[in-house]
Amino acid sequence: MAAYEQLVDRFARLASLNGAAAMLHWDAAAMMPRGGADARAEQLATLSLVSHEMLCAPEVADLLVAAEGEQVRQVRQAHLGPWEQANLREMARIRAHATALPADLVNALSRAGSACEMVWRMARADDDFATLCPHLEEVIALVRQAAQAKAEAFGCTPYDALLSEYEPGLTAAAVDRHFDALADFLPNLLDNALSRQPAPPPAPERMSAALQESLSRQLLDMLGFDFEHGRLDVSMHPFTGGISDDVRLTTRYDEADPLGSLYPALHEGGHGMYERGLPGTWRGQPVGGAMGMAIHESQSLLVEMQVCRGDDFLGYLAPLLRNVGGVSGPGWEGEGLSRRVRHVARSLIRVEADEVTYPLHIIHRYRLERAMLSGDLKVADLPGAWRDGMANLLGIDVANDRDGCMQDIHWMDGAVGYFPTYTLGAMAAAQIYRAADAALPNLSDDLARGDFGPLMAWLQKNVHSQGRLHATADDLLIAATGSPLDGGIFRRHLEKRYAEG
Amino acid sequence: MAAYEQLVDRFARLASLNGAAAMLHWDAAAMMPRGGADARAEQLATLSLVSHEMLCAPEVADLLVAAEGEQVRQVRQAHLGPWEQANLREMARIRAHATALPADLVNALSRAGSACEMVWRMARADDDFATLCPHLEEVIALVRQAAQAKAEAFGCTPYDALLSEYEPGLTAAAVDRHFDALADFLPNLLDNALSRQPAPPPAPERMSAALQESLSRQLLDMLGFDFEHGRLDVSMHPFTGGISDDVRLTTRYDEADPLGSLYPALHEGGHGMYERGLPGTWRGQPVGGAMGMAIHESQSLLVEMQVCRGDDFLGYLAPLLRNVGGVSGPGWEGEGLSRRVRHVARSLIRVEADEVTYPLHIIHRYRLERAMLSGDLKVADLPGAWRDGMANLLGIDVANDRDGCMQDIHWMDGAVGYFPTYTLGAMAAAQIYRAADAALPNLSDDLARGDFGPLMAWLQKNVHSQGRLHATADDLLIAATGSPLDGGIFRRHLEKRYAEG
Numbered sequence A, B: 001m002a003a004y005e006q007l008v009d010r011f012a013r014l015a016s017l018n019g020a021a022a023m024l025h026w027d028a029a030a031m032m033p034r035g036g037a038d039a040r041a042e043q044l045a046t047l048s049l050v051s052h053e054m055l056c057a058p059e060v061a062d063l064l065v066a067a068e069g070e071q072v073r074q075v076r077q078a079h080l081g082p083w084e085q086a087n088l089r090e091m092a093r094i095r096a097h098a099t100a101l102p103a104d105l106v107n108a109l110s111r112a113g114s115a116c117e118m119v120w121r122m123a124r125a126d127d128d129f130a131t132l133c134p135h136l137e138e139v140i141a142l143v144r145q146a147a148q149a150k151a152e153a154f155g156c157t158p159y160d161a162l163l164s165e166y167e168p169g170l171t172a173a174a175v176d177r178h179f180d181a182l183a184d185f186l187p188n189l190l191d192n193a194l195s196r197q198p199a200p201p202p203a204p205e206r207m208s209a210a211l212q213e214s215l216s217r218q219l220l221d222m223l224g225f226d227f228e229h230g231r232l233d234v235s236m237h238p239f240t241g242g243i244s245d246d247v248r249l250t251t252r253y254d255e256a257d258p259l260g261s262l263y264p265a266l267h268e269g270g271h272g273m274y275e276r277g278l279p280g281t282w283r284g285q286p287v288g289g290a291m292g293m294a295i296h297e298s299q300s301l302l303v304e305m306q307v308c309r310g311d312d313f314l315g316y317l318a319p320l321l322r323n324v325g326g327v328s329g330p331g332w333e334g335e336g337l338s339r340r341v342r343h344v345a346r347s348l349i350r351v352e353a354d355e356v357t358y359p360l361h362i363i364h365r366y367r368l369e370r371a372m373l374s375g376d377l378k379v380a381d382l383p384g385a386w387r388d389g390m391a392n393l394l395g396i397d398v399a400n401d402r403d404g405c406m407q408d409i410h411w412m413d414g415a416v417g418y419f420p421t422y423t424l425g426a427m428a429a430a431q432i433y434r435a436a437d438a439a440l441p442n443l444s445d446d447l448a449r450g451d452f453g454p455l456m457a458w459l460q461k462n463v464h465s466q467g468r469l470h471a472t473a474d475d476l477l478i479a480a481t482g483s484p485l486d487g488g489i490f491r492r493h494l495e496k497r498y499a500e501g
Helices: A003-030 A034-056 A058-076 A082-099 A103-125 A129-154 A158-166 A172-196 A209-223 A259-277 A293-307 A311-323 A334-341 A358-374 A379-394 A420-439 A443-448 A453-462 A473-481 A487-498 B003-030 B034-056 B058-076 B082-099 B103-125 B129-154 B158-166 B172-196 B209-223 B259-277 B293-307 B311-323 B334-341 B358-374 B379-394 B420-439 B443-448 B453-462 B473-481 B487-498
Strands: A230-234 A240-243 A246-251 B230-234 B240-243 B246-251
Touching: A003 A034, A003 A058, A003 A082, A003 A240, A003 A246, A003 B003, A003 B034, A034 A058, A034 A082, A034 A103, A034 B003, A034 B240, A034 B246, A058 A082, A082 A129, A103 A129, A129 A158, A129 A358, A129 A379, A158 A172, A158 A358, A172 A358, A172 A420, A172 A487, A209 A230, A209 A259, A209 A311, A230 A259, A240 A259, A240 B034, A246 A259, A246 B034, A259 A293, A259 A334, A259 A453, A293 A420, A293 A453, A293 A473, A311 A334, A311 A443, A358 A379, A358 A420, A420 A453, A420 A473, A420 A487, A443 A453, B003 B034, B003 B058, B003 B082, B003 B240, B003 B246, B034 B058, B034 B082, B034 B103, B058 B082, B082 B129, B103 B129, B129 B158, B129 B358, B129 B379, B158 B172, B158 B358, B172 B358, B172 B420, B172 B487, B209 B230, B209 B259, B209 B311, B230 B259, B240 B259, B246 B259, B259 B293, B259 B334, B259 B453, B293 B420, B293 B453, B293 B473, B311 B334, B311 B443, B358 B379, B358 B420, B420 B453, B420 B473, B420 B487, B443 B453
Parallel strands: A230 A246, B230 B246
Antiparallel strands: A240 A246, B240 B246
């Protein structure tokens, strides 16, 4: 067997182990009773160790070298196409990330992350940062070690090494450029939006969880989500888990806030359509995976923000709320409904933030995680730094750590370098949506009828089916939209929606 | 680190992988959308290959030899107790089962089993044995190879080698002895029971699935099942999955047949109490596992058959059905209810059979699987042999293969040697229950009040907490009841319940 085929076999095996871990992560959030947590942490730590061992096996290095040689010959003979070449590139990338870390650090990170997450669940409920602090300190110390090891292996800065786990090729210099422009732009826009928007509509009537679920399923059907290859369940924080052939979406139901379940369902549905739409021919191979977390987020935000908070779609949603959800009145249709789904507010919680203030929450976390990584900010000083940042960026007082620096799971699990992708994803969503809109002359009418077919077909062709063929998100954006990530399009979208008309 | 401690680490890692596989098996039956089946089969095959590799690593053999040496020294110095010694014995046993099979056979068995199971689900619905046949032939051919390889490694017959996977130390000679006595005894008892029992009571009213679920949960609470370490869900066939710290029970709800959900829930609850009650100190170690499938089944049948179809418990169940389930009338209390839960019938389907005819279904399967393993029976001839056996043993005509040789999943998955443990478990249940009854003078009153505390405490002490300390089920039975498996106690139980009074 040629070296390349042997690598394909090994990475397929690895994908099965990662797929098993993905299902167990989903189960932990959506199904697992509390008493199963310790055993689950052991299962996940063991799976990550086994994966790490497989990737680091010396034979993989030999096979990569041999396959490179085959590649040179076969490209010349036109036997090896661009997908195979990209697959080899991604195999080498994944292996480089694995071999940069010794097995005991992988193990320590997995265990410290699980332990910290468990402590965090209790400590957050009790607003008790002191109890969390030593656990988070341990996680951050291990992340710093890992970042340092990767920086040395890759010849880059420690933070860039972490960024590149979530978004290949992304650097802090690029993030700075995008975020500086936003930080300049958003405060004025926010003031403007706040001063223009009318008082929020009166609190509308309740909707039962059963009706919210039924509506959520109907909206996912509308997107084209395939329930033969996926599920919708409940978890504390909505997310998309599982694998491309078995996509597990979650949302949550609050009877007093039906839009707070429907929009998360639409958001996760966007993620789910991307996962499911990844190229079937390349299932289980690195090149068949999602481009990166920014493009992933662009697909959820394109559905949730670009489309489903726009007036075209609201014209379709309102009768659905009335006829299926059984709610009516001024807060459920026309102007009242648009005001509610596009309401802007300075608020404490990222996951509940509107699209104008959301990037400020992200810039805030980006600055803090960089400072923690460099050592400029001690974990023990995080609560104070959080308060200062929220006051500066959002002009809001943080009353407690539960609604402050303890609100997110990411750092607890050692995910440093992930936050920026949310806002890069929001930018990419605006850019991709504009390109789709230009290509689909009837898009507005389609969406007003709840017909997502043409939009999804365009996304499938230009984004989903591309997997990881391109080396970076910018390359994918150039192919799909004609230019690399252009934050101006997102800013223009915000201006148009929140400061004009 | 001493060799024994190194083995403890390795087997803990193995237990985590097996635990991950157990959760994925549960998910496949209770949660997974149909489209996830191929990827799941890959995940499970990969996990079983990785486990197999870990067990077969030459270092494990070296460690076992070194630990044996330590054992001799430390037993002399009283440093190594009976649990550690039993743990070493079980480690060696598990490794012997693994090393007897080459990796490609393990892989082929896993894949052929998954493929056959998928074909079976469709073919059974269509009553299409011809489509199933080549797949089942492949599975049986691989099982015969595996049995032969193990027979050579262990110096026993191929069928005994398979039996010992599910029940350590069990031989076909022992099964024959027990089953011959039953095959002599049951036909007369069955005629007697059928002639004595009154006509079945009229079909009673329906109960909603929601009420059945609520009642099932209440009954599991009554058993002492810990929902902080477990769940109750729905699957086509009720089963108990997961791990000791996260026990996943399933049942099913048919509004026309509420007892058909409550008794499976009680049955699985008995399995669940055993799993959960295994010794916490030895979690993840071989000695901390269940004794074998016969003892496992004894714990479910003790609850379902010995206790919950007896008059004491029915006195507690009847008001519950009325007050919680909202059903009433002659079929839901007193004589009518006992007649329903103890109704005996010659029937086609094993999982719906009563406790008198159930062993005949098992003896039937035992004879057929031995004949398939020896080569005396070809898979292609299975439908005819099935009809003959059902006519001989149960006096019943089999109209189609769906309700005949295609009804069970076991052979599809390559589980040959498993069926006998169901009936050995029924025997052990009668024997263990008699010992508990002798030890607990107020048991009858306790059960009539729905108080399972004293019974479960006795089982916990004498069965659950013993894990795999004993080398065989007979050794455990001697310790718990004073004698090895004694089929006479089960036969006496059946006589008393179905042929007297």
